[in-house]
Amino acid sequence: MATEWTVRAITRATLPILLVLTLVAVASGLVLGGFEETLLEYPSLLVLVPVTIGSAGNLGSVLASRLSTAFHLGTLSFGADETLLGNAIATVALSLTVFPVIGAGAWLLTSLLTESGLTFTTVLVVAVVSGAVLAVLAVLVTVTTAYAAYQLELDPDDVVIPVVTNTCDVLGVLVLFAVVQVVV
């Protein structure tokens, strides 16, 4: 079903879900506000905020769009399935590739510009542990959402990608918060 290209039609098709997603994001913002003092004290943790949120959402959305396509092509079955398992492994491997670079980059950039306030190892551990936990969560959220869309006979392209991306965004903040509580 294609939306007509007028301001009114596009707004009617997209604004309601956008406002719901905004509410979810504000909730995660309140969590972020809850550890504002820690974030302002250690700038390298503040540097990690957008990149953790963005990468978590990206891990989820890449997986979701691949599973949606496999689902449309009829090459996906839920259960012990090569497509499902292979994509899940790739998600974890991608996360374990990118998050060490993110942690190192965050520490380095902060140290160049101001004072990091934390050791290189601490920032690296925060990034890598967050990334590993988020990859596992992204797989669980994506598979659950894709399965629900399949059961409810919804088009996975319309539902799975926005739901997964935004859920992973929120999880990005929550996991970072939890890891900082434990490590820092």
Next chain:
Amino acid sequence: MTVGDVAREAYREGLPALSASAVGGLLAGVALSGMRAEFDAVAGLLVLVPALLATRGNVYGSLGARIATALHQGLVEPRLRGSDERLRAAVLAALGNGVIASGFSAVVAWGALVALAAPHTSLLALTSIAVLAAFLSGIVLAVVVVVVVFGGFRRGMNPDTLVGPIVTTAGDVFGVLFLWLSVQLVTGGI
């Protein structure tokens, strides 16, 4: 295909987009950490950050996907000069939705901060900052999305695979940059 084949292919396909968004996210993070004085001065501003960044991604990601699909179907010509009504409507709708959602997020965040008895600035200041940032970053992002999708399409690239990384990268960077500018404009720093 074996599990290993699937995993290798998915890894290779996912890495460029993830790397691009990591670079954009780090740059946005550096800009964010340069705003510590602003977060101290405008209580409650940090609460808005996830909502503002998510709105940029959702609105301009959807604009990019819409234009990419229309190019595939031949509904829109990849030309900027004398561009048609439909493209203008799609860009205007994206701008409007981005501004409405950002204003809405500021009102909700302010209400939640008041309810939680957390430190908060005035409703007017928080909403003005959110709306101004949405409008300014929206103009830049709309231009970036249209130019990149058109340019990529004319060079024979698949616009669908361009939209995701471009919007996440540009959305994060310009989102934070214009948030800073809006705080300066609203609080009288400039």
